[in-house]
Amino acid sequence: MLDALINFVSEVLELLGGVSDLTVKSIRSLRDIKKIPGPLLEQMNNFGVNSVPIVLFTSVFTGMVTAVQIAYQIRDYAPLDLLGAGVAKMVMMELGPVLTALVIAGRMGAGIAAELGTMRVTEQIDALECMAIDPIRYLVLPRILSGIIMVPILTVFAITVAITGAAFVSNVVVDLDYTTFFQGIKLYFVPKDLYGGLIKSIFFGLIVSLMGSYYGYYAKGGATGVGKATTQAVVSSSLLILLMDYVLGVFLFGK
């Protein structure tokens, strides 16, 4: 029992130390930011453009089911005019940022870990070192920056799609016209709902890209090691997203 506890604590400390070390090295490599645009654009394409279909699919259904369920809950004691406001707040503050981040954690977090892990075990990262190319600057930094940039953009896209899907379902299923739906959003719109959600998404983007990079960059042990790194990246990102969601929720909307 004591051994298990000691192992757990030492693993957590090792993880914290490793992630902090990688973060510090990434910040240091910002000195060479002039060399980053090429790899950064490539990663933004991977992170952003290529994730559009899955984010679209997730958010449209999230928006639609949110509309149906909020309508079901408020039907007996509140006017349906509030439906648009309810959906928008829910999607902007919580569902948009969290679901987008979880989907991206599954897609890109795993992708980063698998790609960097494979590069580690096939000595491609060593090859970069031998060519006097800083692998942190060349591989890790563009991925982290693209996560921080693209997850908020995808979140805005997800919010827009979810609200559009909700408006459609509200019209077709709940029989609420579009004007009333969008007027409800306008009437109760508070900017903090949107930027609070976007602040969350910046942190989520950092978590996904950093955890994927950390587990991939330090992967060892061949194909098994890469598989393990990929799983750990997705699991740890997902848990940290939920933990950070609570912390930021309290910080941003707690008062």
Next chain:
Amino acid sequence: MIEIRDIHKRLGDKEVLRGISLTINEGETVAILGRSGMGKSVLLKHIVGLMKPDSGQVIVDGVDITRVKRKKLFEIRRLFGFVFQNSALFDSFTVWKNVALPLIEAGYDIETIDMRVKKALSMVNLEGTEDLYPAELSGGMMKRVGIARALVGDPKYLLYDEPTAGLDPVIADRINDQILYLKEYLKKTAVVVTHDLRSALKISDKIALLTDGVIVTFIRKEEIFQVEHPEMRQFLKASGLS
């Protein structure tokens, strides 16, 4: 000149290098011979600073690379071209970009890069493969792209990690010819890690035999048949040379 002075390295419970000392003079090709798992690749990685010894020094052109800062280490690394055992080509890049990468990162203009990439590829007889991806290459071609990438920066030292491992004898011999051609044509200093004695005899000037983390003999290749160490006798016997 590369001087390795009394380096020790422990990986996990095993002391992989136990006091290795070796001097590689300019213009020489030194083969480090040994069975698998004897620490040959670990030793090679110490020469280019990919690994740091627990104790001892690696001195390249008078600079102890075990004590320099990362920026200086990168400067020193530009003196080296490293050919990896499994080529370590970047899967998502074409042959051209794989070879060009060190030059792109060093900030050369595109005309110079293209000229030098084509020259490096022609040295390894791979003209016309610029647009292929690593997945479209054979094992021997991948090795040669790896050699071209190591050559493109015009390094002073070339390090080869098992250049013929995993290749059939015909292709392996072609790679040996390639290395020999580069040695004679470019007059570069080279270190070749190998477990293939015939290959070592063909391409090197000197042979160091590494066994259990120790260099047990370091001789000119002509002296090999006089070596009495049982490990070397086994190598000679297994290679059909005694």
